Every structure is written in structure tokens, then in C-alpha cells.
Amino acid sequence: MRHESQRTSHRRRPRPRLTRRGRVVLITGVLALVATATLVPLLLFREPPAPRKPPQKTRTLLIPEGWRAGQVYEAVDEALRVPPGTTRAEAATAGLGLPAAARGNPEGFLFPATYPFDGTTTPRSLLRYMITTAGERFGKAKVTQGARRNGISLYETVTIASIVQAEADTEDDMGKVARVIHNRLARGMPLQMDSTLNYALDRSTLDTSHADTRIESPYNTYATAGLPPTPIGNPGEQAVRAAIDPPPGDWLYFVTVKPGDTRFTADYDEQLANVEEFNENRRNATP
Secondary structure (H helix, E strand, O other): OOOHHHHHHOOOOOOOOOOHHHHHHHHHHHHHHHHHHHHHHHHHHOOOOOOOOOOOOOEEEEOOOOOOHHHHHHHHHHHHOOOOOHHHHHHHHOOOOOOHHHOOOOOOOOOOOEEEEOOOOOHHHHHHHHHHHHHHHHOOHHHHHHHHHOOOOHHHHHHHHHHHHHHOOOHHHHHHHHHHHHHHHHHOOOOOOHHHHHHHOOOOOOOOOOOHHHOOOOOOOOOOOOOOOOOOOOOOHHHHHHHHOOOOOOOOEEEEEEOOEEEEEOOHHHHHHHHHHHHHHHHHOOO
């Protein structure tokens, strides 16, 4: 008689069967293996990525307060290493987003500041950057409301600020020069500003002759009442603040007798005495 253990040892073991989940896992693994085998050759034959260009080196260009457009053009030509006259020509032909009153002339709206540039910068893009900055600064509510309060346009305000920038040495003097301009305009008096003559003659000097005051130019404010037709330079924010909000005063005249000593007065005889002192100082100055 066989033992139960013997009968059990001769039974055929059942073959393992995959469950539905097992079959899914197996098929997925086979497909992944096939996909991997296909992907490797594709990766081997793919073109290598293009090398990245090195970042452009950034430099800066400083535009000082009071510079005329011509000085700005020359500085941009030099900074961008383009032929002389390139930026001036670009300013004359490119649409730069200037206010309508400017009639395409950027003078007064090339805002003085430090501007970054690199190898991709063009004269046009740099000029537009300056003009956009001017629009942001001059378009502030305080500036526009100040111009309206004074009964003048924003463009006329920038023109006054450009004269203030050229005539005054200190922030305190800026306010007083602006007051002289407003007082003279209110009385219909010629401004008689040497800075406008210098602009007409494309120069910068402290010496003005009687012959200079007789030149035919809309910038000759000795012979023509009112403001010159355009700004005479590019003013900074201090000059603009002075133009819109000058201190009270009855001054009609001023002269810088010597560095740091600018005298303001409403009395013509006192002005003549101050001018004579200025002339005496000039005659005695060391060449």
C-alpha cells in the first residue's frame, strides 16, 4: 500500500498562468523595450544643438544735463562706433515718437541720463530710449498741471527749462532764472538771454557783443519777444521743476558777476552796475 506522501509526489504541477494585470505589465515592458531600442539610434543621429551666442557686453553712455542735440549725436556715434553723422541723419529721418509740437526736432527731449547699450543697440533705438524717458518724466501730472497753471504748453515749459539749464549754475538760481523768464513773458519784454544767442551761433561763451545781439535769427531773444521756437538744449528734472514752479519775486534782470555770485534785481540801474562789475572782472581775469 502506497503512502499518501508518495501519491502526492507524482502529481503534475500546474503551469503558472498570468493574470490580466500581469499580461498588461508584460506587454507594456515589451513595448518600452522596443521604443528604447528605436530611440537610441534616433538620438545618435540627431543634430547637435547650435552653440549659444555669448551674452553681449553692456556698456553705458552718460548724457549730461544741458547738452544740445548735436553733442548727443556725436556722443552716440562715438559710443556705437558708427561713422560721424550717422545718428544725426537717423534723427532727421526716423519716426522717434516725439510730441507733435516738436515737428520732428528732438531738441529738448533727449533726456539727460545714463543709458545702457550693447552690440545690438542702434542709433535709432538709443534715441528712442532717450525720448521715451523724456516722455515719462515730462508727462508726470505735476509737470503737465504746472504747465497748465502757468498758461503755457508742455513744449513751451521744456523750452523755458532748457534756457534755465543753460543760464543757471545752482538749483537755487534755476528757480530765480525761471521767475525772470516768466516775469518778462508776462510783460511782453524780450528775454535777452545770451544762451539763446549762443545756440543760434552754435557756441558756448560768456562774452556777448553788440553785434551778436543784432543777428537775424529766431533764437535772438534780444531782438525778438517771446520764447525761441525750440528748446536750446536738453534740460534735466531740476530745470523742469524750476520752470513749472519758480519762487515768487519781481526780478527782471540777472547777471553772474563772478562764479557763485549771480545777482537778481528788478531795478535797471542796479543791473547796469552789476553788468559793469562783471565786465571789470572779465577784463582783469588772467588769460
